Amino acid sequence: MARPAALLFDLDGTLIDSMPIHHEAWRRWHAELGLPFDDGGFFVATAGRVNDEILRELFPAMPDAERARLAERKEALYREAAAGTLALVPGARELLVEARAAGFKLAVCTASPLANVQVAFERFALDSLVDTLTSPADGLRGKPHPDIFLEAARRLGVAADDCLVFEDAPLGVEAAGRAGMDAVALTTTLPASAFAGYPNLRAAIPDFAGFDPTTLTPRETRHA
Numbered sequence: 760m761a762r763p764a765a766l767l768f769d770l771d772g773t774l775i776d777s778m779p780i781h782h783e784a785w786r787r788w789h790a791e792l793g794l795p796f797d798d799g800g801f802f803v804a805t806a807g808r809v810n811d812e813i814l815r816e817l818f819p820a821m822p823d824a825e826r827a828r829l830a831e832r833k834e835a836l837y838r839e840a841a842a843g844t845l846a847l848v849p850g851a852r853e854l855l856v857e858a859r860a861a862g863f864k865l866a867v868c869t870a871s872p873l874a875n876v877q878v879a880f881e882r883f884a885l886d887s888l889v890d891t892l893t894s895p896a897d898g899l900r901g902k903p904h905p906d907i908f909l910e911a912a913r914r915l916g917v918a919a920d921d922c923l924v925f926e927d928a929p930l931g932v933e934a935a936g937r938a939g940m941d942a943v944a945l946t947t948t949l950p951a952s953a954f955a956g957y958p959n960l961r962a963a964i965p966d967f968a969g970f971d972p973t974t975l976t977p978r979e980t981r982h983a
Contacts, residue, residue, distance in 0.1 A: 772927035807902030850967030905938035
């Protein structure tokens with residue numbers, strides 16, 4: 760793949776170090792409801808999906824309004840903790856600044872509710888560093904559907920195969936592949952082995968501190 764025109768970033772676990780906060784919020788949410796919690800498998804099964812999809816599997820017969828109330832409770836638990844502890848993934852701000860200066864078009868593509876996105880954008884002024892934001896609030900399906908990435912490409916005025924996606928979840932890398940986009944995996948939550956077998960994967964990196972925004976390759980690999 761030649762140098763892409765656009766870089767598309769997931770938010771949780773990719774630009775912001777929020778997945779431990781989300782995981783703890785889900786654990787507390789399950790405990791409040793007296794439900795068992797699969798501590799090891801929950802992230803892999805749900806990361807990148809919207810809450811309504813997750814809760815429909817847990818409570819298929821529950822009225823929509825009740826599912827929405829339960830989903831908001833989980834997000835309230837997240838925001839309560841994130842307001843004081845949320846941090847950027849190392850190197851994220853520097854990468855965005857340098858990539859923007861290098862002429863890349865930039866987007867955040869997330870399944871997070873807008874209230875959660877607002878916490879991150881206000882805390883780190885991310886809205887000043889990217890060109891657009893796509894999310895289920897736009898009426899788009901969550902990952903592994905490709906909708907969020909395809910809409911970002913449309914808004915940025917670039918072809919799908921001219922985009923590079925950054926993701927921390929296998930479902931996100933799958934969604935990128937379905938959109939016809941290559942991806943770089945962030946191993947902020949899962950090991951590199953969790954992304955094995957995805958033909959669109961270009962690299963797996965621990966964070967952005969070791970990533971060169973001009974060559975779009977891990978510095979340690981390029982210098983090996």
